[in-house]
Amino acid sequence: MLLAYLRQLKAQGKTHLAVSDDARQTLRKLYRGELSLRREPDASQPQEEAMNPAQAPADSTPGTAAPLPEATPHAPQPVPTGETAEEKLASLREQAESWPPALELGSLRKRMVFATGNPTADLVLVGEAPGFQEEKQGEPFVGPAGEKLNQILKAMGLSREAVYISNICKFRPAMPGQTTNNRKPRPEEMEACLPFVRAELEIIRPKVVVALGATAAQGLLESTESVGKLRGNWHQFTGIPLRVTYHPSYLLHSDENALGEKRKVWEDMLAVMEKLELPITDKQRGYFQRKK
Numbered sequence: 001m002l003l004a005y006l007r008q009l010k011a012q013g014k015t016h017l018a019v020s021d022d023a024r025q026t027l028r029k030l031y032r033g034e035l036s037l038r039r040e041p042d043a044s045q046p047q048e049e050a051m052n053p054a055q056a057p058a059d060s061t062p063g064t065a066a067p068l069p070e071a072t073p074h075a076p077q078p079v080p081t082g083e084t085a086e087e088k089l090a091s092l093r094e095q096a097e098s099w100p101p102a103l104e105l106g107s108l109r110k111r112m113v114f115a116t117g118n119p120t121a122d123l124v125l126v127g128e129a130p131g132f133q134e135e136k137q138g139e140p141f142v143g144p145a146g147e148k149l150n151q152i153l154k155a156m157g158l159s160r161e162a163v164y165i166s167n168i169c170k171f172r173p174a175m176p177g178q179t180t181n182n183r184k185p186r187p188e189e190m191e192a193c194l195p196f197v198r199a200e201l202e203i204i205r206p207k208v209v210v211a212l213g214a215t216a217a218q219g220l221l222e223s224t225e226s227v228g229k230l231r232g233n234w235h236q237f238t239g240i241p242l243r244v245t246y247h248p249s250y251l252l253h254s255d256e257n258a259l260g261e262k263r264k265v266w267e268d269m270l271a272v273m274e275k276l277e278l279p280i281t282d283k284q285r286g287y288f289q290r291k292k
């Protein structure tokens, strides 16, 4: 019904609709399957209900309002199968390979890169999207940013195998004439893959999630704030404590601020280590501080 209504407006020559913030939030929830427009019949209400003009999109033509949609199919959700976390994650991986909401966008490359690491990890790190190296090797964070991430984990006393590393977008974003160049995923590309991130976290139920960089943080937290604003506090993603930090690739550009930036990331990781109740030595506490 909603689609029919939108098609009707399009046929009338409308190319834009003003949508309030509330309506946008509702549409997002519908898309993700968190909300259904299917209502239980209510005996006290007439069954055929005309659209309340106050609910019509701001620039809809008076007199052409269609009835409220009665049912919108839920956005497709992956359904994990299997007994163990490993089996369930493997079944998600299989479903992601040919995930229509992502592939039908036409803006992502076809080779899916899922995740790597421990299916029962206490710590899950989420980046933005696979790049050239990741697509080639079929594994997240294996290029230069991955090496930096490995160093960060090592400084925490953790190995890559001990944690779970994933991306908010499971396909390398495409670009015209693309060779080794990469781009950030767009909101709709992240949105299409988010059901997988949610399902992965539902299976793993880690103690902490770390969002690596602004793109992942904004996608997970539905925020437009910078990492500078989001880091330094605990957030929640599906009830799991989430910490935001800079993307490891940010630390690859060494300039005169590099030590200060490394320290910021390290302070975020110290907070994560405390939350995970990992042992922290005095030496570790002092990493990346300027010598006095």
Ligand code: URA
Pocket: 127, 128, 129, 130, 131, 134, 139, 140, 141, 142, 143, 145, 146, 167
């Ligand atoms: N950057 C990311 O965010 N993810 C990767 O997998 C690689 C680089």
